[in-house]
Amino acid sequence: MNISPIYRREMRSYFSTPLAYVFIVIFLMLAGIFTFYLGGFFARAQADLEPFFTWHPWLYLFLAPALGMRLWAEERKTGTFELLMTLPVSMGDAVVGKFLAAWSMMGISLALTFPMWITVNVLGNPDNGVIAAGYLGSLLMSGAYLAVSACISATTRNQVIAFVVSVAACFTFLLMGFPLILDLFRPWLPAAAVNFMGTVGFLQHFESIVRGVVDARDVLYFITFIGLWLYAGAWAVDHHRT
Amino acid sequence: MTAPRIEATGLRKEFGRITAVEDISFSVEAGEVLGFLGPNGAGKTTTMRMLTGYLRPTRGAISICGVDILADPVRAKKRIGYLPEGAPLYPELTPSTLLRFTGQARGLKGKELEDRMARTADQVHLGQVWNQSIETLSKGYKRRLGLAQAILHDPEVLILDEPTDGLDPNQKQEVRQLVRQMALSKVIIISTHILEEVNAVCTRAVILSDGRIVADGTPGQLESMASDHNAVSILLPTRDSPGFVQKLEKLPSVRTVEVLPESDGRSLLQAFPSEGNLILGEVADLIGECGISVLQIKQEPGRLEEVFRNLTLPTGGPRHGGQA
Numbered sequence: 001m002n003i004s005p006i007y008r009r010e011m012r013s014y015f016s017t018p019l020a021y022v023f024i025v026i027f028l029m030l031a032g033i034f035t036f037y038l039g040g041f042f043a044r045a046q047a048d049l050e051p052f053f054t055w056h057p058w059l060y061l062f063l064a065p066a067l068g069m070r071l072w073a074e075e076r077k078t079g080t081f082e083l084l085m086t087l088p089v090s091m092g093d094a095v096v097g098k099f100l101a102a103w104s105m106m107g108i109s110l111a112l113t114f115p116m117w118i119t120v121n122v123l124g125n126p127d128n129g130v131i132a133a134g135y136l137g138s139l140l141m142s143g144a145y146l147a148v149s150a151c152i153s154a155t156t157r158n159q160v161i162a163f164v165v166s167v168a169a170c171f172t173f174l175l176m177g178f179p180l181i182l183d184l185f186r187p188w189l190p191a192a193a194v195n196f197m198g199t200v201g202f203l204q205h206f207e208s209i210v211r212g213v214v215d216a217r218d219v220l221y222f223i224t225f226i227g228l229w230l231y232a233g234a235w236a237v238d239h240h241r242t
Numbered sequence: 243m244t245a246p247r248i249e250a251t252g253l254r255k256e257f258g259r260i261t262a263v264e265d266i267s268f269s270v271e272a273g274e275v276l277g278f279l280g281p282n283g284a285g286k287t288t289t290m291r292m293l294t295g296y297l298r299p300t301r302g303a304i305s306i307c308g309v310d311i312l313a314d315p316v317r318a319k320k321r322i323g324y325l326p327e328g329a330p331l332y333p334e335l336t337p338s339t340l341l342r343f344t345g346q347a348r349g350l351k352g353k354e355l356e357d358r359m360a361r362t363a364d365q366v367h368l369g370q371v372w373n374q375s376i377e378t379l380s381k382g383y384k385r386r387l388g389l390a391q392a393i394l395h396d397p398e399v400l401i402l403d404e405p406t407d408g409l410d411p412n413q414k415q416e417v418r419q420l421v422r423q424m425a426l427s428k429v430i431i432i433s434t435h436i437l438e439e440v441n442a443v444c445t446r447a448v449i450l451s452d453g454r455i456v457a458d459g460t461p462g463q464l465e466s467m468a469s470d471h472n473a474v475s476i477l478l479p480t481r482d483s484p485g486f487v488q489k490l491e492k493l494p495s496v497r498t499v500e501v502l503p504e505s506d507g508r509s510l511l512q513a514f515p516s517e518g519n520l521i522l523g524e525v526a527d528l529i530g531e532c533g534i535s536v537l538q539i540k541q542e543p544g545r546l547e548e549v550f551r552n553l554t555l556p557t558g559g560p561r562h563g564g565q566a
Contacts, residue, residue, distance in 0.1 A: 002349070005346035009335075009347075012335065013332060016334045016339075016375070079328060079330030080330045081330075082330060083330055083331070085295070085296050086294045086295055086296050087319065087347040087348065088315075088316045088347065088348055241296060
């Protein structure tokens with residue numbers, strides 16, 4: 001395994017450009033807006049972070065493709081893709097190293113929301129176990145969004161296309177978990193198919209983790225989902241050389 | 243006799259309906275500097291990209307120091323240093339962080355990595371810009387850095403795609419010097435448009451045209467394919483020299499004589515030998531016999547440009563060019 005040089009190079013690129021700082025600031029601002037305005041954090045008068053986590057699927061819908069779109073498209077555009085692909089690094093290492101770097105950016109941003117956690121602890125007595133589960137679920141889900149975006153980035157050298165298609169793909173996986181959408185399909189599809197759709201979508205798994213029920217199956221779902229999309233990403237990188 | 247360091251057999255590369263490389267086979271032995279010549283679109287870059295494991299050939303096999311690059315790409319790539327066309331680099335990094343990255347990716351670490359980085363920086367004179375971001379560097383520095391990452395790990399095989407393209411004459415000279423130094427211990431493939439470079443650095447050259455090898459030999463052998471190879475040029479102070487040209491044409495070893503009027507009343511005679519003859523001696527004797535005065539006389543080695551043009555000018559209708 002030779003992941004570490006790729007990972008470190010990516011991280012260095014994030015932090016030697018404004019990208020990392022802009023991303024983190026926007027992430028924190030949006031997370032705050034969602035929580036306080038849309039989530040009604042104070043109006044609920046409850047010491048928990050539910051209004052914070054509830055909006056994360058929508059937060060990631062745009063931020064994950066924004067982070068993921070450059071992963072491969074930029075390298076292809078600038079030609080450094082050729083440099084990378086002729087280094088003695090396996091395809092798997094390159095794909096995983098890049099993904100982990102982007103995921104770390106998400107993790108760092110998410111970790112910097114800690115004042116939120118302090119706030120609820122000051123204002124009341126929240127169940128910190130549930131909050132920890134919420135952070136875990138949110139991190140896992142951001143990885144799922146990123147894995148989709150990274151794979152799509154590998155199919156084009158145009159970052160705008162990568163972004164738009166990634167948002168559309170992530171939106172699909174998000175919608176697939178909404179009861180409203182599933183009900184639309186119920187008259188047309190067998191019940192098993194509709195339930196399967198719900199299982200493939202992000203939302204059911206995310207919501208159950210955020211409620212504090214860390215079921216191994218939900219965790220496994222996200223890990224499998226990430227793994228499959230990374231595999232597809234490696235395939236896409238391999239088959240889109242030049 | 244050791245096995246060839248690079249062996250390519252029956253390489254072919256198609257991009258959709260375009261065939262960039264038709265059928266290329268060659269091998270390179272230790273100590274050779276092989277020049278890749280050919281017009282744009284002849285398949286030089288595509289061939290180099292296959293050799294370095296970037297592109298997968300549609301057909302054919304490549305072995306680098308005995309390792310099949312298709313079967314074991316990581317092990318084969320460890321033996322190669324590669325400067326891609328245009329020397330692409332991560333613009334947000336600095337020379338030092340870029341070399342650290344490629345060095346680590348190539349398995350160097352600790353003191354060895356530091357030593358190699360320092361030595362390479364010294365070799366290509368990167369010290370001045372060591373911590374400057376790459377996007378602010380001049381083209382010459384970028385090219386040197388590209389070269390630095392290719393030689394950092396002291397590879398057995400060095401593949402350089404147009405290493406002197408876009409450099410000023412001094413920088414070109416420097417790069418050639420570097421290539422000659424490294425030729426002692428490595429196998430080098432270098433592509434170029436610049437024919438003088440072939441004589442300057444290559445021990446052997448192949449000329450590619452439309453995805454095929456149309457000539458393969460030492461620079462001397464290639465030059466001997468020129469029509470003016472071993473022709474004798476005589477510069478006369480007068481516009482015509484009656485009798486002399488006729489006598490020259492009558493020499494049994496001379497095939498034909500061309501007279502080219504020069505400016506200021508001089509004229510240039512070119513005597514072309516018939517197959518494989520050396521005629522300088524006979525021509526000199528004849529000049530003595532006729533007692534004419536001559537400003538200059540020399541035997542032409544043959545011009546590589548002419549060989550290049552003859553071999554690579556399209557003969558048929560228009561063809562699809564592949565990638566440059």
